[in-house]
Amino acid sequence: MEDRRVRVRFAPSPTGPLHMGGVRTALYNYLFAKKHGGDFLLRIEDTDQTRYVPGAEDYVVDALNWCGMTIDEGASVGGENGPYRQSERKPMYRQYVEQLIESGNAYYGFDTPEELTMMRERLKAAGMAAPQYNAVTRSGMQNSLTLPAAEVEKRLAQGDPYIVRVKMPRNEEVKFEDSIRGWVSVNTNNLDDKVLFKSDGMPTYHLANVVDDYLMNISHVIRGEEWLPSAPLHVLLYRFLGWSDLMPKFAHLPLILRPDGNGKLSKRDGDRLGFPVFPANWKNPETGEQSSGYRERGYYPGAFTNMLAFLGWNPGTTQELFSMDELIAAFSLERVGKAGAKFDFDKTNWFNQQYLRMYSGVELASQLQPFLKAENLSAETHYTAAVCDLMKERATFVEDILTEGRYFFEAPTSYDEKTIKKKWKEHTPAILSELSDLLKDLPTFDAENIGACFKSFLEAKALGFGAVMPGFRVSVTGLGAGASMNEISALLGKEEVLKRIERALTILKK
RNA sequence: GGUCCGUUCGUCUAGGGGUUAGGACUCAUGGUUUUCAUCCAUGCAACAGGGGUUCGAUUCCCCUACGGACUACCA
Numbered sequence: 001m002e003d004r005r006v007r008v009r010f011a012p013s014p015t016g017p018l019h020m021g022g023v024r025t026a027l028y029n030y031l032f033a034k035k036h037g038g039d040f041l042l043r044i045e046d047t048d049q050t051r052y053v054p055g056a057e058d059y060v061v062d063a064l065n066w067c068g069m070t071i072d073e074g075a076s077v078g079g080e081n082g083p084y085r086q087s088e089r090k091p092m093y094r095q096y097v098e099q100l101i102e103s104g105n106a107y108y109g110f111d112t113p114e115e116l117t118m119m120r121e122r123l124k125a126a127g128m129a130a131p132q133y134n135a136v137t138r139s140g141m142q143n144s145l146t147l148p149a150a151e152v153e154k155r156l157a158q159g160d161p162y163i164v165r166v167k168m169p170r171n172e173e174v175k176f177e178d179s180i181r182g183w184v185s186v187n188t189n190n191l192d193d194k195v196l197f198k199s200d201g202m203p204t205y206h207l208a209n210v211v212d213d214y215l216m217n218i219s220h221v222i223r224g225e226e227w228l229p230s231a232p233l234h235v236l237l238y239r240f241l242g243w244s245d246l247m248p249k250f251a252h253l254p255l256i257l258r259p260d261g262n263g264k265l266s267k268r269d270g271d272r273l274g275f276p277v278f279p280a281n282w283k284n285p286e287t288g289e290q291s292s293g294y295r296e297r298g299y300y301p302g303a304f305t306n307m308l309a310f311l312g313w314n315p316g317t318t319q320e321l322f323s324m325d326e327l328i329a330a331f332s333l334e335r336v337g338k339a340g341a342k343f344d345f346d347k348t349n350w351f352n353q354q355y356l357r358m359y360s361g362v363e364l365a366s367q368l369q370p371f372l373k374a375e376n377l378s379a380e381t382h383y384t385a386a387v388c389d390l391m392k393e394r395a396t397f398v399e400d401i402l403t404e405g406r407y408f409f410e411a412p413t414s415y416d417e418k419t420i421k422k423k424w425k426e427h428t429p430a431i432l433s434e435l436s437d438l439l440k441d442l443p444t445f446d447a448e449n450i451g452a453c454f455k456s457f458l459e460a461k462a463l464g465f466g467a468v469m470p471g472f473r474v475s476v477t478g479l480g481a482g483a484s485m486n487e488i489s490a491l492l493g494k495e496e497v498l499k500r501i502e503r504a505l506t507i508l509k510k
Numbered sequence: 511g512g513u514c515c516g517u518u519c520g521u522c523u524a525g526g527g528g529u530u531a532g533g534a535c536u537c538a539u540g541g542u543u544u545u546c547a548u549c550c551a552u553g554c555a556a557c558a559g560g561g562g563u564u565c566g567a568u569u570c571c572c573c574u575a576c577g578g579a580c581u582a583c584c585a
Contacts, residue, residue: 013585048584113583129511130581163583181515190513190581198583205585229514229580252515255578259521262577310534314523318533337516337523340578344521347535357548394547404547419545454544465544473545481546 006038007219010064011209013045014056017282017291018063020343021224021256021265024308028253029222030069031309031331038219042074043212044085047202054285057085063279066295067305068324073216081216086208093203096211096241097164097196101144105240106196108144109133109163110155115142132192135170164197166206166233166240174232179220179251179333186232194233206230210237213248222251222333225340251333254312255340265343267291275345279304298397299348303355307348311341321354353396361389367398375402377409386491390483404482408491411500412478415508419480423470429505431463432471436501445494447486454486475504 010026012018018026033040042064044057061076073079083089100106111119116133119141123131131137138145143165144152156162172188196207203211213221231250238247256265259273270277270291280293294304306322314337315322315330322330359367365384372378379387387408391401402409438457442449458468473485476497482488489497 011585015585045585051584109583116583127511130513132512132581161583165583178515184514186514192581195583200583202583204583209585224579225515226579226585232514254516257578264578310522312522316524318524320534339516341523342521344535347522350535391547393549469544479546483545483547485544 004219005217006033006036007041007217008033008038008222009041009043009213009216009218011043011045011212011223012060013048013051014053014060015048015051016053016056016284017278017280017293018056018060019265019267020277020279020294020308023063023067023279023305024256024311025222025224025253026064026069027067027305027308028313028331028333028336031328032220032222032333033072034328035331039072040069041079041081041216041218042071042076042084043216044075044087045205045208046085046087047198047205047208049087049200049202059280059282066280067301086203086212089208089212090202092215093197093207093211097203097207100166100196100237100240101164103240104167106164106166108152108156109165109195110142110147110160112161133165134168134192135189138165138193161199163195163199165193166196166237168193168233169236174235176231176235176250178228178231179249180254180336181228181252181338184228184231188232188236191233194230196237206233206237210234210241210243214238214241214243214246217246218248220251221248222253225252225255228252251336254337256311257340257342259343259345264340269343273345275348298399299352300355303348303351306355307351310347311343312337321351349396356395356398357392359392361385361387361392364388364392364398364401368401371399371402372409375409377402377406379409383408383491390487390491394483407477407479408488411496411503412476415474415478415504416480419470419474420508423466423474423480424508425467425471428471429509431461431468432475432501432505434461435468435472436498439489439494440498442494445490445497447484447490450489451486472501475508476500 008029010029012022030040032038042060044060046052046057057075061071061074064071071077073081073084075082075084097106101108119133119137120131123137133141140146145167147155168191169188173185174188175183175185178184194206195204197203231252235247238244257263258265258269265277267277276292276294276297278291278293280295282291282293283289284291295301302323305324306320306327309322309327309331310320313331313335316335356364362381362385365381365388368384368388372384387405388401391405394404395401435454435457438453439445439450442453454468458465469485470480473482474480476485476492477488492500
């Protein structure tokens with residue numbers, strides 16, 4: 001059993017865009033699988049046809065691909081254990097349901113939804129907080145445990161709608177070892193007779209999940225903490241089906257919480273606080289509602305997954321920047337924390353900034369190209385690359401290089417008012433004019449010479465940097481602050497710099 | 511309400527019976543820079559509370575408080 005091949009699955013329900021919490025669950029599964037040379041499967045849990053949202057499955061695959069997780073088996077890539085959509089596995093579940101009924105671990109239920117509601121209302125009125133369909137209440141309901149056998153036969157034969165429930169045993173401790181939480185123990189008296197098979201002929205999550213994990217030979221179930229309360233039911237199901245020996249190991253991940261206040265992270269929080277909660281943009285096909293994603297906001301997939309990996313896990317060292325391969329090498333479930341983690345958007349941006357810096361000017365130039373194009377700007381590649389090299393230290397996103405360095409691609413159309421008000425003095429035009437003449441005569445217009453020229457000019461005129469530089473900068477860039485003016489000027493070239501100064505002098509005068 | 515899970519700086523976390531309780535993000539200050547950013551340095555800032563066990567508990571145990579998840583013919 002110890003040398004069992006590691007096979008894990010990520011099993012989302014296609015009811016909408018994949019939430020970043022889901023991406024993290026997928027990531028931990030992926031890291032764990034790859035760490036142990038195992039398989040990462042994607043299974044679509046679409047047993048609830050009423051909640052199916054078109055496009056959601058493609059979205060999951062797209063998001064996983066963007067994040068750099070390769071799916072070994074799944075509907076999109078195939079595999080030997082398919083189909084990988086539960087809706088397509090519908091015929092496979094029935095025999096296991098029947099097996100459970102025959103062994104006395106499950107039974108038919110004929111109660112209508114209305115009767116169920118009435119039962120709950122009645123018990124609530126009698127003072128019961130959360131009425132359950134369990135060993136106590138099932139005796140008063142219509143099911144194959146209370147109805148005469150003949151009646152059950154008759155109802156089934158005439159095609160009355162029915163469901164199948166698990167027959168939860170009385171007063172039994174169900175124990176299992178969670179890789180993250182240790183031993184978890186629950187008494188079956190606190191569990192109810194969960195529906196395993198719905199009247200539409202589809203299994204519920206509980207049954208489908210256990211059957212498919214068994215059939216797909218899943219070795220480890222790594223999923224969100226929201227599943228912890230139903231894990232004992234799953235353990236019981238493995239036992240009832242005679243599969244205890246092949247039961248996967250469980251690991252229940254802590255949740256990602258809201259940055260402020262309490263509760264788990266939701267789409268609402270992102271809207272309210274101004275950050276995406278989805279990996280990529282999503283448009284609800286029914287309402288047309290748009291949700292923004294990290295990809296379109298300009299985050300690098302590596303930065304996004306790196307950030308996600310650290311939300312609940314740490315390597316035990318002080319290293320924080322990890323490539324996917326490094327993550328795979330360092331990952332272990334033992335180092336996943338037990339407590340929920342509040343999402344920190346600042347840290348996400350910090351990760352992106354770190355990733356951006358690792359690119360060369362040339363690489364950044366090609367990343368910047370679409371943004372330039374969108375603004376109808378263009379430049380030689382080597383020029384854009386040089387701009388990126390100069391500007392990358394002050395950018396979090398590639399786009400920042402353009403928004404903060406637009407003057408590299410077109411002459412300023414306006415001049416920063418604050419700087420003009422504070423630094424554009426009466427004598428500024430005369431000074432700039434003189435400086436301009438000096439720059440004109442420079443034989444080599446590079447940063448070093450410009451700097452030297454500037455310095456000697458200041459010395460000759462007995463002026464401080466503050467008397468000349470701000471005016472020079474605002475004339476050329478339109479801004480009050482930024483990268484080294486020597487570098488900027490050299491990049492722009494003599495002709496352009498002189499032209500801009502001249503233009504500023506005519507517009508600003510004084 | 512019940513069941514289960516959890517609780518170290520504002521946030522992510524390391525640590526673990528004896529530590530000046532460490533790192534990162536954020537924030538503040540100083541240095542570098544013509545300026546801004548970067549970078550460097552420094553600072554602010556935490557073991558939820560109460561009982562045990564122990565020579566000694568932040569660490570182990572119990573209780574309380576607080577937080578979270580679950581409590582559908584949803585996953």
